[in-house]
Amino acid sequence: RTEGEIAPEEFLTETQIAVLEGKFPDLKGKGGKEYAVAIAKVGGYLDRSSDPPPGWIVTWRGFKKVLTWVEGYEILST
Numbered sequence: 001r002t003e004g005e006i007a008p009e010e011f012l013t014e015t016q017i018a019v020l021e022g023k024f025p026d027l028k029g030k031g032g033k034e035y036a037v038a039i040a041k042v043g044g045y046l047d048r049s050s051d052p053p054p055g056w057i058v059t060w061r062g063f064k065k066v067l068t069w070v071e072g073y074e075i076l077s078t
Contacts, residue, residue: 018073019069043065
């Protein structure tokens with residue numbers, strides 16, 4: 001959170017990025033912070049203007065769901 005903007009490729013695989021961009025098409029070309037918020041949204045974060053940044057619990061829930069989606073994606077693509 002304290003560092004500057006990083007690329008999503010620093011912390012996500014190509015498949016994870018593809019799955020997230022399939023769910024949130026407006027992510028293409030954006031930075032890592034937007035991908036992190038998208039993962040938190042999958043976990044239940046509402047992203048209202050009055051909400052604080054997502055916490056680790058909602059981010060972890062979202063990441064677990066994304067991993068499940070990636071597993072299904074990989075099974076269907078083989």
